[in-house]
Amino acid sequence: MKRGISxxxxxxxxxxxxxxxxAGYGWLRPTTSTTTYTPTTLEExxxxxxxxxxxxxxxxxxxxxxxxxxxxxxxPWASGMIHYVGKSPSxxxxxxxxxxMAGHVTADLLIDTLGSMESALLAGVAQNYTNPMINxxxxxxxxxDSNGLWTIGFGLxxxxxxxxxxxxxxxxxxxxxxLTNSMWNGKIVIDSPKxxxxxxxxxxxxxxxxxxxxxxxxxxxxxANNPIKTTxxxxxxxxxxxxxxxxxxxxxxxxxxxxxxxxxxxxxxxxIPPVTSLPVPCALxxxxxxPNFAKLFLNWFASGSGQYSIANTGRVPxxxxxAGFTILAGVLPPGTSIVAAAFNNPDYYVNPTxxxxxxxxxxx
Amino acid sequence: MKGSQIPIILSFLFLIIFIIPIFYLVYGSAFFxxxxxxxxxxxxxxxxxxxxxxxxxVNTLVFAIGGGVFATVLATIYAWIIxxxxxxxxxxxxxxxxxxLTMPFLVKAFAWMYLFSPQTGIVNILFHQLTGIGTxxxxxxxxxxxxxxxxxxxxxxxxxxxPAVKSMNPALEEASRISGNGVLKTLFRVTIPVLIPSIxxxxxxxxxxxxTNFDYxxxxxxxxxxxxLATQVYYSxxxxxxxxxxxxAIYSVLFTIMSLVIVGxxxxxxxxxxxxxxxxxxxxxxxxxxxxGWKYVALGICFLIMFFSFLLPYGTLILMSLTPFLSAxxxxxxxxxxxxxxxxxxxxxxxxxxxxxxxxxxxxxxxIGTVLAAFLSYAALKSKVKGARVxxxxxxxPMAIPGIxxxxxxxxxxxxxxxxxxxxxxxxPLIAALVFIRLPYSVRMVSGSLIQISDELEESSRxxxxxxxxxxxxxVLPLMRRGMxxxxxxxxxxxxRELGAVVLLATGNSIVFMxxxxxxxxxxxxxxxxxxxxxxxxxxxxxxxxxxxxxIQYVSSRRKARSPKG
Numbered sequence: 038m039k040r041g042i043s044x045x046x047x048x049x050x051x052x053x054x055x056x057x058x059x060a061g062y063g064w065l066r067p068t069t070s071t072t073t074y075t076p077t078t079l080e081e082x083x084x085x086x087x088x089x090x091x092x093x094x095x096x097x098x099x100x101x102x103x104x105x106x107x108x109x110x111x112x113p114w115a116s117g118m119i120h121y122v123g124k125s126p127s128x129x130x131x132x133x134x135x136x137x138m139a140g141h142v143t144a145d146l147l148i149d150t151l152g153s154m155e156s157a158l159l160a161g162v163a164q165n166y167t168n169p170m171i172n173x174x175x176x177x178x179x180x181x182d183s184n185g186l187w188t189i190g191f192g193l194x195x196x197x198x199x200x201x202x203x204x205x206x207x208x209x210x211x212x213x214x215x216l217t218n219s220m221w222n223g224k225i226v227i228d229s230p231k232x233x234x235x236x237x238x239x240x241x242x243x244x245x246x247x248x249x250x251x252x253x254x255x256x257x258x259x260x261a262n263n264p265i266k267t268t269x270x271x272x273x274x275x276x277x278x279x280x281x282x283x284x285x286x287x288x289x290x291x292x293x294x295x296x297x298x299x300x301x302x303x304x305x306x307x308x309i310p311p312v313t314s315l316p317v318p319c320a321l322x323x324x325x326x327x328p329n330f331a332k333l334f335l336n337w338f339a340s341g342s343g344q345y346s347i348a349n350t351g352r353v354p355x356x357x358x359x360a361g362f363t364i365l366a367g368v369l370p371p372g373t374s375i376v377a378a379a380f381n382n383p384d385y386y387v388n389p390t391x392x393x394x395x396x397x398x399x400x401x
Numbered sequence: 402m403k404g405s406q407i408p409i410i411l412s413f414l415f416l417i418i419f420i421i422p423i424f425y426l427v428y429g430s431a432f433f434x435x436x437x438x439x440x441x442x443x444x445x446x447x448x449x450x451x452x453x454x455x456x457x458x459v460n461t462l463v464f465a466i467g468g469g470v471f472a473t474v475l476a477t478i479y480a481w482i483i484x485x486x487x488x489x490x491x492x493x494x495x496x497x498x499x500x501x502l503t504m505p506f507l508v509k510a511f512a513w514m515y516l517f518s519p520q521t522g523i524v525n526i527l528f529h530q531l532t533g534i535g536t537x538x539x540x541x542x543x544x545x546x547x548x549x550x551x552x553x554x555x556x557x558x559x560x561x562x563x564p565a566v567k568s569m570n571p572a573l574e575e576a577s578r579i580s581g582n583g584v585l586k587t588l589f590r591v592t593i594p595v596l597i598p599s600i601x602x603x604x605x606x607x608x609x610x611x612x613t614n615f616d617y618x619x620x621x622x623x624x625x626x627x628x629x630l631a632t633q634v635y636y637s638x639x640x641x642x643x644x645x646x647x648x649x650a651i652y653s654v655l656f657t658i659m660s661l662v663i664v665g666x667x668x669x670x671x672x673x674x675x676x677x678x679x680x681x682x683x684x685x686x687x688x689x690x691x692x693x694g695w696k697y698v699a700l701g702i703c704f705l706i707m708f709f710s711f712l713l714p715y716g717t718l719i720l721m722s723l724t725p726f727l728s729a730x731x732x733x734x735x736x737x738x739x740x741x742x743x744x745x746x747x748x749x750x751x752x753x754x755x756x757x758x759x760x761x762x763x764x765x766x767x768x769i770g771t772v773l774a775a776f777l778s779y780a781a782l783k784s785k786v787k788g789a790r791v792x793x794x795x796x797x798x799p800m801a802i803p804g805i806x807x808x809x810x811x812x813x814x815x816x817x818x819x820x821x822x823x824x825x826x827x828x829x830p831l832i833a834a835l836v837f838i839r840l841p842y843s844v845r846m847v848s849g850s851l852i853q854i855s856d857e858l859e860e861s862s863r864x865x866x867x868x869x870x871x872x873x874x875x876x877v878l879p880l881m882r883r884g885m886x887x888x889x890x891x892x893x894x895x896x897x898r899e900l901g902a903v904v905l906l907a908t909g910n911s912i913v914f915m916x917x918x919x920x921x922x923x924x925x926x927x928x929x930x931x932x933x934x935x936x937x938x939x940x941x942x943x944x945x946x947x948x949x950x951x952x953i954q955y956v957s958s959r960r961k962a963r964s965p966k967g
Contacts, residue, residue: 096925101750121750122912123920131644132908139816141825143908156643233642265624268640271926278726278927280521281624291926298725298927300737393642401453 079336080112082329089330090120092133093148094317096271097123099350107346108337118330125268126153126234137162137323145325146334148190151316152233152241152379156389158186163320166332170339179377180355181318188321189339192314192353192360193270194375195239196306198277198287209307210284213243217258225264226273226282230396233389235270235315236286237396238378241385242313256399266400278302288315289368290351308370313378314353409784411776412792419799419837421818422810423657429813430650440647448651457652461629461659464546464618465611471551473604476558479706481592484566485574486584486690488699494707498559501711503943504718505898506553507918508936510620511929512714513540513549515721518624541624549617554610555710558603565599566592574690584690598670605667612660613803615901630656631901634805638905653806664801668794715940721933742934752935755917756942759897762828762913763946766835767892771885773836774843778851778884779877781844783859793844800841804902808834812905828911834902839895843888850884851877890950894943914939 083089093100100121109116122144124132129149134157136142147154147163157163165185170176181188197210203224210216216225227236244252265282267273274291276282280303287306295302319338321331337343344354348363353375369375379385385392431440448454476498483494504512516524517540528537539545573595577587593600615631622628628636630652637649692699725739746752774796780786781793799807811834815825824830858880862872900915907916918935921928 096928097750098745098925123925125639125920125923127639127642127644130642131638134643135812135816136826136908139822139825141822143826143910153642229640231642232640237642263626267623268923271928272923274926275929279518279929281518282520295927300725302726302927390643397641 079329079333083112083327083333084114086327086330088118088120089115089146089327089334090122090144091146091148091334092122092124092129092144093146094126094129094150094153095123095148095350095352097121099352103349104343104346107342107349108334111337111342112333119334125232126150127232127268130154130157133157133162133322134160140324142322142324142326144322145327145331147320147322148317149320150193150234150238151187151318151386152238152389152392154187154318154320155233155386158320159389162323163187164323164325164328166321166335168335168339170336174339174341174356176339176355177357179380180316186320187318188335189355190316190318191344191347191355192316192375192377193235194289194312194314194353194365194369195235195378196287196289196292196312197284197309198274198292198304198306199284200277200280200282201303201305203280203283209305210309211307213309214255214258216284217255217262219262221284222262223265224283225259225262226267226276226285227259227264228268228270228273228286229266230400231393232268233385233392233396235273235288237392238315238385239286239313240396241379241382241392242311242376244385245381246311260400264400274304278304289353289364293351293364293368308373310373312373312375314375316377316380317352409780409786409792411773412780412795415773415777416795416798422807422814423802425813425817426650426653426806426810429817430646440650444647445651448648454652454655457628457630457633458655458659460543460618460622460627461612461631461656463543464550464614464627464629465608465663467543467547468550468554468611468614469604469608471547472554472558472607473562473600475551475706475710476555476562476603477593477596477600479555479703480559480562480566481588482699482703484563485592486692486696486699488692488696488703490700494700494703497703497707497711498556499947500707500715500944501553501556502894502898502947503940504711504715505900505915505936505939506550506614506616507620507900507915508718508933508940509553509714510549510617511721511922511933511936512717513545513621515717516540516713517545540621543625543627545625546617546621546627549621550611550614552710552714553617554607555706557610558607561603561606562596562599565596569595578690584692587690602667602671605663605670609660609663609667609800612663613805613901615803615805615904630659631803631805634803634809635904638809649809653803653809656803656806657801660801660803664797667800668797718933718936718940721930722937724930726927726930742930743937745931746935746938749917749921749931749935751912751917755912755914756938758828758911759914762831762835763893763896765828766832766839766896767889769832770836770839770843770892771847771888774840774847774888775878775881775885777840777844778848778881779873782848782851783856783877796844797841799837802838804834804838804899805904807838808902808905815906826908826910830906831903831911831913834906835892835896835899838899838902839892842895843892846888846891847881847884850881886950886953890946894946897939897943897946 095104100123105119105121108119126149129147130153133144133147133154136144137157137160147157163186166188167185168181168188170189171181176189199209208220228234230237230240233241240256243255247255265273265276267276270286270288271291273282273285274287274295277285277287278295289306292304292306295304319335321328321335325331338347339355341356341359344356344359345363347354348359351364353364354360427440479498482488483491488494514522516522517538519525519536519539519541522540525536525538529535538548540549569592573591574587577591582590613631614629615635618627618629618632619635622632633652634649634656637645637652641648722742723738723740725737725741777792777796781796784792802810811830815821815830858876859872862876863869867875897914900919903913904916904919907913912920914935918932918939921935922932925931
């Protein structure tokens with residue numbers, strides 16, 4: 038028996054050593070030590086709370102590389118206190134809602150696409166918060182909720198992405214109708230519209246413009262081309278870049294990241310009117326365990342420093358002035374205006390279930 | 402209460418604890434609104450009568466049966482060649498089937514996409530460039546999915562068939578050879594018919610694994626529009642907005658009924674399996690067929706099986722991890738070398754957290770599962786209490802509950818059951834999921850050692866005045882240690898590889914390595930090569946874990962050799 042126990046103990050010790058060796062690399066990495074601390078009321082409370090958990094749709098790598106360091110540069114004591122969990126838009130909504138209903142709210146702050154988050158917001162997962170930066174930075178209507186349920190975040194301009202090896206310049210679509218062309222059969226990739234994310238919001242935006250009959254024909258036409266359905270626009274971009282799909286609906290930030298790679302990926306974009314931007318606001322969780330830290334972050338996120346850090350990730354800040362001369366400079370064709378996706382279709386945000394069902398019946 | 406009744410009581414307690422989440426699965430879906438539509442009679446009727454449900458059932462069955470047949474046939478050939486023939490390099494060939502276990506199915510799926518995607522797969526592109534003909538093999542088809550699950554299942558099929566090939570009576574084959582039959586005729590007329598029970602058992606086991614598999618249909622099936630019940634449960638929750646828990650519950654029930662039927666057949670087929678394991682004092686001698694020149698053909702066949710099962714996907718994974726991004730659009734393969742994926746993987750903020758969580762999850766769930774398996778095996782095989790045999794059936798029930806379904810059931814339980822809901826968001830729901838879904842396999846491993854222990858040993862101990870507890874601790878437990886160690890390692894390794902059971906339960910605080918990989922792959926553009934690098938770390942880790950039993954065996958044999966005789 039002793040030998041039996043000792044063998045299991047030896048096995049466990051070896052495992053623990055291996056884990057410790059691997060994990061130790063992370064634990065031993067130097068972190069910025071706590072330095073100057075200037076107390077202010079909100080900052081004081083945030084400091085005392087000592088931790089902030091964010092469920093966000095932004096890539097973890099982008100958040101850690103650009104956003105977090107910018108925040109820590111302003112609040113050095115916050116180093117190591119932010120726990121960012123990158124999730125899909127649907128996962129953020131589902132997790133936040135189930136945690137709220139179960140009375141175990143883990144996240145303090147949500148950064149999610151408005152369409153995906155709407156059903157959770159309607160169920161009460163967020164608490165009202167009026168961000169003081171809205172007036173200070175003179176944010177335009179539409180970048181925040183007038184009732185304070187969601188506040189300043191960023192936008193993601195929606196573009197048609199195509200693989201430059203597989204699609205010749207003459208084939209590049211100039212309107213949405215082109216996606217119904219049978220030459221794209223099996224070659225289109227979109228994030229599943231029923232998740233009410235990128236493709237869902239751009240399609241919903243087209244509804245009031247085209248009217249029910251034309252819109253339905255367009256949707257069925259695209260569905261007839263058997264699009265590959267992914268879980269996110271990032272996934273769609275990967276498929277187009279690898280050549281798995283020829284064309285897709287994607288986001289500008291993925292395109293910019295792909296072009297920055299060495300060697301750059303063979304992907305280009307087409308700005309098809311109406312050019313829309315996916316709103317990605319922030320929401321302060323109801324019953325958040327660190328509400329003051331969350332408020333401090335929200336205020337900073339809407340400030341110049343926060344909005345610049347967003348531009349650094351390749352996303353478009355909600356602050357139009359910063360967006361204009363940073364990320365969109367040289368990318369956006371002159372004279373192109375961008376509007377918030379599906380803001381012309383209030384029903385999309387009020388009845389997410391109905392729109393989810395509609396897209397399910399068309400695209401499966 | 403007599404001490405010997407403890408295992409029986411524990412078994413029924415286990416059954417009750419296991420069934421509670423199933424109740425909450427239906428209750429939560431029907432009565433608890435989480436923004437989305439709940440379970441109603443109308444939804445039920447709609448789903449049950451839709452053609453989509455029909456195709457889901459067909460896809461799930463075809464995938465499971467196809468994968469089972471593919472893996473079993475190849476594993477039988479492999480086992481026969483290395484045990485019954487004089488193929489060169491036997492020692493190495495015997496070790497190789499374990500290696501594929503180091504690659505989780507999700508990770509293998511990335512490699513298959515890289516190789517056999519019709520548009521961008523390296524093999525297909527090279528084939529097209531060489532021959533001018535279209536695609537050599539399309540992984541995004543049902544045969545492609547069957548190939549993936551089939552090659553992935555070879556190790557388990559081999560481990561199931563190998564003992565039977567080893568222990569079969571050589572006299573039958575010898576008689577056939579003396580009668581003038583050749584090697585192949587003997588194989589088909591004698592060896593295979595004798596092995597039918599274990600081949601059937603391996604096939605059913607693989608079919609159950611295929612039935613409950615989530616990884617391949619999710620990763621490869623979506624490109625072909627092939628959905629199975631496992632992916633549909635996931636899509637209903639994670640890819641619908643708001644989540645459709647009612648639909649998920651209906652698909653889960655359908656899924657469970659289907660699995661129950663297959664598991665029922667499996668239990669029936671293997672009901673006498675242990676009776677075949679007879680340890681006697683008689684020396685067993687294996688028949689080794691002399692293949693002469695054909696032995697190199699046999700070696701080639703074995704190499705080919707292992708090539709597709711491990712070497713090719715693993716090599717591809719390493720290649721992926723060393724490339725910034727692969728594009729093969731228009732037949733132009735772009736390659737360049739980089740270490741940056743490994744550096745970036747190590748710099749991922751959740752990398753260490755997910756590894757630590759995965760290891761804690763693996764160790765704890767494997768320990769609990771193994772101890773529970775020891776009690777259940779004992780109750781099933783050794784208890785003299787009336788009705789003890791039911792325990793064997795009870796311990797097999799979790800096999801019929803697909804991982805993703807049980808994950809959903811536990812999700813509702815930890816959300817709604819007041820006694821446990823403070824554990825929501827921790828690692829404990831994941832531990833519970835892994836303990837239950839792996840238990841049937843652990844029970845079988847522990848039972849394998851327990852069946853060989855004669856009742857006389859226990860009886861002697863009891864006659865000498867030892868209590869049941871002391872007898873169990875001093876006599877039974879030490880003799881079960883090999884089976885328990887195997888069960889621990891198997892459960893640990895599989896908990897590191899498991900995705901289906903944990904995908905709905907992992908939260909920000911309880912993220913594990915597999916869910917991190919899935920998150921990276923699906924959320925980050927161009928992250929597939931980063932995922933490959935992270936996967937290499939995982940596979941190395943699993944290799945270390947798998948080598949532990951052999952290491953222990955080696956150390957203990959060295960110690961035994963060194964100890965003074967007498």
